Amino acid sequence: MTDDDKRWFEQISPKLRKLDGGRMMFWCPGCDGAHMIRVEGAGPGCWGYNDNPEAPTFTPSVLVTYNGPNAGIDGAPPAVCHSFVTDGRIQFLGDCTHTFAGQTVDLADFD
Numbered sequence: 001m002t003d004d005d006k007r008w009f010e011q012i013s014p015k016l017r018k019l020d021g022g023r024m025m026f027w028c029p030g031c032d033g034a035h036m037i038r039v040e041g042a043g044p045g046c047w048g049y050n051d052n053p054e055a056p057t058f059t060p061s062v063l064v065t066y067n068g069p070n071a072g073i074d075g076a077p078p079a080v081c082h083s084f085v086t087d088g089r090i091q092f093l094g095d096c097t098h099t100f101a102g103q104t105v106d107l108a109d110f111d
């Protein structure tokens, strides 16, 4: 691994990492994984961001679909994670397929 490989993100707070291209990454406790969105630039696919890495707000909601562990087995749908990130907290909407659906929790720290 080169130095470049190790520095592909900038840790701007315990909860947020900034990547090339104006992208931000936060840790989702519902998916036990990171979600990435673009907050710089314009047009579709660009989220609003309150410029507060300690207590970020992103608008509109973040909708992620991916193949969960059961996808394709007995007609199981892809995993869905749909959330609002507001003031450093993440509100999971009812259409999430993980166990955090309907809950609001603090954004997790990257470790």
Ligand SMILES: [Zn+2]
Pocket: 028, 029, 030, 031, 032, 035, 064, 081, 082
């Ligand atoms: Zn998620």
